[in-house]
Amino acid sequence: MNKLLSNKWVITAFVLPTLLFFLGIVIVPLFITGYYSLFNYNGLINIADAEFVGAGNYIKLFTGDSVFLVSLKNTAILIIGSVFVQIPLAFLLANRLAKGIPGEKAFRTIFFIPVVIAATIIGKLFYYIFSADIGMVNAIVRALGVPDFYFNWLTNPATAFLCVAFAAIWQYIGYHMIILYAGIKSISADYFEAAVIDGATGAKATRHITIPLLAPVVKTCVVLATVGSVKTYDIVVSMVGSGSHSGTQVPAILLWRNLFKGRLVGYGSAQAFFLVVVCLLLSYLIARLFKKSEENASQY
Amino acid sequence: MNKRKIKTIITVIGLSLFALVQLFPLYWLFMFSLKSNTDILLSDNVLGWPTVFQWENYATVFSRSTIPMYFLNSIIYSGATVLLAGLLTAMTAYAIARMKWKLSGAVFMLFVVGLMIPVHAALLPLYQVLYSTGLRSVPYLGLILVYVAFAIPMSVMILTSFFKVLPRELEEAAVIDGCSIFGAFWKIMLPLIMPGFATASIFTVMGTWNDLLLVQTYVDVNSLKTITVGVLDFVGVHSRKLGLIGAGLVAATVPVIIIYILFSERIQKSLLQGAIKG
Numbered sequence A: 001m002n003k004l005l006s007n008k009w010v011i012t013a014f015v016l017p018t019l020l021f022f023l024g025i026v027i028v029p030l031f032i033t034g035y036y037s038l039f040n041y042n043g044l045i046n047i048a049d050a051e052f053v054g055a056g057n058y059i060k061l062f063t064g065d066s067v068f069l070v071s072l073k074n075t076a077i078l079i080i081g082s083v084f085v086q087i088p089l090a091f092l093l094a095n096r097l098a099k100g101i102p103g104e105k106a107f108r109t110i111f112f113i114p115v116v117i118a119a120t121i122i123g124k125l126f127y128y129i130f131s132a133d134i135g136m137v138n139a140i141v142r143a144l145g146v147p148d149f150y151f152n153w154l155t156n157p158a159t160a161f162l163c164v165a166f167a168a169i170w171q172y173i174g175y176h177m178i179i180l181y182a183g184i185k186s187i188s189a190d191y192f193e194a195a196v197i198d199g200a201t202g203a204k205a206t207r208h209i210t211i212p213l214l215a216p217v218v219k220t221c222v223v224l225a226t227v228g229s230v231k232t233y234d235i236v237v238s239m240v241g242s243g244s245h246s247g248t249q250v251p252a253i254l255l256w257r258n259l260f261k262g263r264l265v266g267y268g269s270a271q272a273f274f275l276v277v278v279c280l281l282l283s284y285l286i287a288r289l290f291k292k293s294e295e296n297a298s299q300y
Numbered sequence B: 001m002n003k004r005k006i007k008t009i010i011t012v013i014g015l016s017l018f019a020l021v022q023l024f025p026l027y028w029l030f031m032f033s034l035k036s037n038t039d040i041l042l043s044d045n046v047l048g049w050p051t052v053f054q055w056e057n058y059a060t061v062f063s064r065s066t067i068p069m070y071f072l073n074s075i076i077y078s079g080a081t082v083l084l085a086g087l088l089t090a091m092t093a094y095a096i097a098r099m100k101w102k103l104s105g106a107v108f109m110l111f112v113v114g115l116m117i118p119v120h121a122a123l124l125p126l127y128q129v130l131y132s133t134g135l136r137s138v139p140y141l142g143l144i145l146v147y148v149a150f151a152i153p154m155s156v157m158i159l160t161s162f163f164k165v166l167p168r169e170l171e172e173a174a175v176i177d178g179c180s181i182f183g184a185f186w187k188i189m190l191p192l193i194m195p196g197f198a199t200a201s202i203f204t205v206m207g208t209w210n211d212l213l214l215v216q217t218y219v220d221v222n223s224l225k226t227i228t229v230g231v232l233d234f235v236g237v238h239s240r241k242l243g244l245i246g247a248g249l250v251a252a253t254v255p256v257i258i259i260y261i262l263f264s265e266r267i268q269k270s271l272l273q274g275a276i277k278g
Helices: A008-036 A056-063 A066-098 A104-116 A119-129 A136-143 A160-185 A189-197 A202-213 A215-231 A234-240 A251-260 A265-299 B003-033 B037-041 B056-064 B067-098 B104-114 B119-132 B141-164 B169-176 B181-192 B194-209 B213-218 B227-237 B242-262 B264-277
Strands: none
Touching (some): A008 A265, A008 B067, A008 B119, A066 A104, A066 A160, A104 B264, A119 A160, A119 B227, A119 B242, A160 A215, A160 A234, A202 A265, A251 A265, A251 B119, B056 B242, B067 B141, B067 B181, B067 B242, B119 B141, B141 B194, B213 B227, B227 B242, B242 B264
């Protein structure tokens, strides 16, 4: 049997198709994008005839493109919102549900419903919710006692992207809640019983048992939320449009326009490659950041 | 009433308020979809019930709109991607979990890192390849291949973790009985990892069904686009019939919610396995 499981032909037959698929469609194009990013290339001519600019496109990202910097700021808003609002909120819900409460299963199912709806649809829904004339938000404020309240949430540059971020955070609270819920449930009851003997219950037990032991799961949530924030595209396109005023731009929209509409293929490729580096780098940094608390968690 | 009971009641009220925050926008959309334009534009009825229920909005969506067609397309793309990605990654995951070869760890790492790579990085070169090979003009196929490739990393990771916990005696017995390794894989192992297959498929479907970027990039022909583009298109075409737009959004959402509620335990469990094991 072992001989059969180390037969080279058998292994090749099982692995090669997937590997070729993945290399051909994901990895090779990734490097081609990296290569294009070094040229002043419009996508129409042969790349060999394009002007080589080296790091020029990357320098332009940070010195000659204020809209791109705005899009990075917006990405940062999404990351901060999800790490410091969405995940803590999800934790509070998960922690409360995991302790057991009447209707636990129903709450879990309800909190998760927005997650299964396409972000494109959520974006359109929130476009109407924040609409100045027919929107739910203005109507609620009016109903709460400000009869003439009228505010244009999505065209005001100060609030437009915050509304998008609100919708994105709202949609995925349930996702993180489910992950954290399972993490908490998998902590052995012995710890909590021992804690009760030592006099630690409620908030104390949460602080000294649940949170430290949950570190690896929280790390997963933070990585998922961060990479997801960097990739954000659909919800912005459907909620405020891809060509709208620059205050709501995100990198994914800008690079798409450069690649497919603006004939700035070299520059768009630099933006795309930069996003890949950001995703890998942030994932690595998060892993480093959590390393110590994960080691502590595994000592138990 | 004792103190504990009061505390529980307060907690349930708090959680219910949060449930309201999650559900109210969807309820509001449903009411929106049943209103006439005058009802919607009449600003003091934004939160209220429709004065007259406009069920014909739904009749229009189902009989005279492109929403059902886009919906069907989404089913075709997702179904084909699930089958193709499932089969490919099951074989690879089996090789990673069970077979002995030097590069096993490296290949697995490749997929782990692949999970972090945003699809944007491959957009243009893939476009050029699909264009120059003519795959772009073959209905469905080009986009399905791209969906499959991006579904591979998660699926390999999930299925590998499922294969690792299966007892080795099973396929050994099958091989001793005269089965080939392919036969043992197909007849013994595949049926046993069906739960893993379900888990991986849920991730694949969520990625494929919700995609907007790739379908916008690679499909020109309207009749081959999916529900996400369809919804945006529908909103654009009917921008003056607000209730109808609402009905289109609800119609595109309700089947997904029904499937979710039917399989909610399975889906929630799958997401966990994906997140924790992955």
